[in-house]
Structures are given as C-alpha cells and as structure tokens.
Amino acid sequence: MINLAYKDVMHTLGKFTVTAMGVGMLLGIVLIMIGVYRGMMVDAETLLKDINADVWVVQEHTLGPFAEASRVHEDLKDTLKGIQGVDKTAAFTFQNLQLPKESTPVRVVAVGFDPFGEVDVINRARLVKGTGLTHDHFQIVVSKVTGFDVGDKILLGRDTYNVVGVTVGTVSSGGDPLVYVSLKDAQKLQFLYSNAQIRNDRDRGIPVSSETHMVNAVIATLKPGFDVDSVANDIQRWKHLSVYTRAEQKDILTKNLIERASKQIGLFTVILVLVSTIIIALIIYTMTLEKMKEIAIMKLIGIPNSMIIKMIVQETILLGFLAFLFGNLFSHLIYEKFPKRVVLDAPDALALFVIVILASILASFIGVRKVIHADPTSAIGG
C-alpha cells in the first residue's frame, strides 16, 4: 500500500527538514530550560554531598547558612562531642567574595574550614590540579571556572593568597563557583574589621570586639547505629540551636531557595511546549491547506478519509519526531556554552519526547478537521 505521508514528505524533503529544524530549535530550548533546572538541583546539592554531614547545627531560629544569616561559636564543634552519638564535627563559614581580576571581578562563594580538622570538605575527585589546603593561612583552592591557576596570587582583604589547587564542578547552591580557604582566614575575612573601621568605632564609643571565633555552621557526623532525628533533637534541646538533618538541609536548599526559580523555569518550559505545539499545529494546518485541492480530489475519486487522515497524522508525528531529534542535537551542541550548569538528563528527554508526540497528535487534529470538512465537489469545475 502506498504510504502517502512518506511520499509527500519525500516530495518536499528540504522544506520539511528545515521546518523540523526550526521547531527542533524551540524544543532544544525546552531541553536547555529543563537542564538549567536540573543544574540548579545538582548545584544545590554539590556542597551538601561533599561535606556529607548527618546534622547541621546553626543559629537558633534560623534556617542555616544557605538560607539565612547564622552565627554560632566555633567551639561548638567541641561541645557537640559531648552529645551521645556524635562522631566527627567541623565548623564552617560561607561567604560571598569577589576575586579581583584584571577585567571583571569573579563572584565566588568561599568555604572556610579547618584543613587539619576531622572533615575535609574538598572532594578529592573534583581536585584536578595542585593540592588541598596544607597550611592554616593564605592558601586558596579555586574552581577552574574562576580562571585562576595554581601559583596565581589573589589579594583578599589585607592579605595575598596563593592558589594551591584547582577543582572542577564545585559550585554553590546559587551556581557561583566555590573557593576554599582555611577557617582562620575565612573568619578574618568575614568578621575582622579594617583598621579605619576600628578607629571609627572607637571614636563613636562603640566597643570593639576582637572576637572572630565565630562560624556560620557546625556539622556533625554520627556514629553507626544512632538515629539522626534523635541526636538532632538532643542537640536542639540542650544547646538552644537549630539543627537540621541532611534531608532537611537538602529540602531547604532545593525547596526554599530554588523553588521560585524552578517554578519560573517550569512555567517557561510549559509555555515553550505550548508554543511548540501551536507552531506544529499551524505548520500542519498550512501544509494541509496547501494540499486541499489534492485532498478534495482524493475524496472525490473515493480515497477513504482514514487514509488521508493517516497521512496528516503520520506527517505530524514525523515532524514532531524529527523536531525532537534536532532539538536534542541542538541542545547538546550549545549546553556547555551556558555560564551556569546545564544538566541534560535522558529521562527528561524521554518525557519531552512523549509530550512532543502527544502534542503532535493533538496538533494534527486541526489538519484532520480540515480533511473531514474538505468538500470533494470543490475538485469539480476547475
């Protein structure tokens, strides 16, 4: 049996392919949008996974360093050891910094930790050059995307830091590159005022605090066999602090912080899918209109509607399928050019494929309707 759709597509192959490429670029953007969302999720969890803490202890009534300002005493890491079930502890600071660079400063999130402590936050699998922190002072490990390399010098605050290591794939929940400095340096950068500020405060009668032994959070890992929730409750009750388990911290990062962004991206994605569907429908409608004379003739000479409808639906599905392939190709060609992480997951592509095919079938209805209502008598009389 002659496949009308195949014959028609082959007859206008160039036009059909270019049309599919156009729709494909739209679908490629849809995939990129989904990839941006996935990237945000991955970014949000990167640091959490690298630190791999069972509980996060932060200032009372705050959500912790990623969502709200939090300050706790550094020595909390020692007092937590008194809680039954706590194994290792570590104190951290998190702060935004602008690394000075010739052209434009590079915005980063600096993680301060004790390089000789119980928890090393630098994931060795991500360290592609140099070493981790080996000294208490003036060393920095940077993310590769900052553009700095091992041996470079970076002026931060009053001091010059040596780049001793380069990592890849290390980003904060906001997508900014991570850098690692020692806890002492980080405390100095975050809490120590400049000389001029200290003099100014003295003149105003404001007592100058030399207390820099504050951190943004203390984490703890638990000994095997202890229930996370139960230990978290103990810390909260006795230390008057807010405590979050790993799952709760993940929820804070993925739900509280990027919920709006993900909704925004989700809405964009839905709109783009709708626009793609409308475009496919319009293309099919136009293609059907172009064939109305042939359709009227086919109906007049006795070709059943089912054959003509099959042609329209098959062409629409083929258009959707080709557009999906081009969309995938397009998104894979450009996704690395985006400044923030874009994660192209196969299940997302599969879901989009199903949506595109369903949307194509839906879009073909407009052409099918035109076929059903085509008047065969219009073929008579020239």
Add this chain to the structure above:
Amino acid sequence: MSDKSNKQEQSIRVENLVKQFGKGESLVEVIKGASFTIYKGELVALIAPSGAGKTTLLMMIGCVLEPTSGQIYIGEEKVYDNRWLTQNTRSIRREKIGFIFQAHYLIPFLNVIENITLLPQTNGISKEDSEASARKILNYFDIEEKAYAMPSELSGGQNQRVAIARALANKPDIILADEPTAALDMDRSINVVKMLKQIAAEQNVAVIMVTHDERMLKYCDRVMKVENKKVVFQEFEKEGG
C-alpha cells in the same frame, strides 16, 4: 426523450431524478424528473448553458451530491432510491466510477504509476497486480516509459493521458469527465475526445463528458442536454455523417 434502445448493457440508469436546493420560498429546483440510460461503450456529451445544472447532474450520478428524489443505477446495482442505499458512497465512487477533471489534478507527490495504482491498491488489489495493470494502461496510452516520472516532469498532454489512465485504473462502469478539453487547444482537444471514444469502445465503459465546445460533439455517440431543468438527448451531426 430519445433514449437509445438496444440490447446493450446499461452502465448508468437514472429515473425521475430531482434536485432541489433551499426550502420554502427560497427553494430552487435545478433538475426536474431526469430519466435516461447510458450504455457501456458509449461516449455521451453533456451540454448546457452555464448554471443550468450539468455539474449538479454530474455530481449526483457520480454519487458525490445527494439528489432530492429519484433512482440511480450504476451497472445493474441500484445505488439511490430516494436515499443512498449504502452509507459509504465513496466506496461506490472508488469501485465503479472514474473521474477526469478540467486540469489533470494528479497527486503531485506521487509518481505516474503511484497515481494510477492508488485507487486499485485502496480497493485491495496487490501492489504487483495493480502495477502490472497500470503498465498495460500506460502502454495503451504510449507513456509507459514515464511510469516513474513525477507529474511535474511531464508535459500537459502527458499529464492529461495519465489522468485518463488513472480514471481507468479501477475498471469503472462509468467515467465522468468534467470539461477535459477546457484547457487544451483545438488539436489536443480533438485528440482527447477521440481517445475517450476509443476508451469507451475498447474498454467497454460509458463516458459522460461535460463540454462547452460544440465542435467536440461530432465525435460523441450521443449528446445529452440539460434544458429547462430536464435532461434531453439532442440530434447532432456525427463525424463523417
């Protein structure tokens, strides 16, 4: 009515066919009690002034437009008796009627042999059998070498021959030709009409040809005219007669 009355096999018979459009005061009667029989092997011209109802008549006997009342037989089968006797009039067209239009109206994305075999294959005939049959028809029209050409690659005359070949492909009882010479010059028009006459005789099929060109009438077996809403057969001078 000067109906031909011999023992020939009937191709189409119409009795008291009526077609009205509209209702009440806006009711218009286009065809009023038409009765005639066309036999296999005949080429019959259908003439009438513009707007007299010849296209309406052609569409009714082509099972495209439903009459208001009357009876229609195609071959020996009654297909209309004040209502269609089958729900699927398209299958009647597919199996019993061939159509030829003013322009060739071939499907532009199908090649010559696909255009010709589309209907037979839709009727359930295998690709091999329908292609073998199509090749015979193409050979008959002397364009077998164009079997795999696209319509856009053929001349106007070749396309018209392919269109006639398509009308023959489903071995119809009747071929309805709607002004097949309207777009052709005199010589080509005569060739097409002679070809239709030859087809009618050799393929034993009735051909009803709508025409405005009275110069073509002499090549036909009979001339049918829509006059005052009635169908009449008119006298005319035959070629060589």
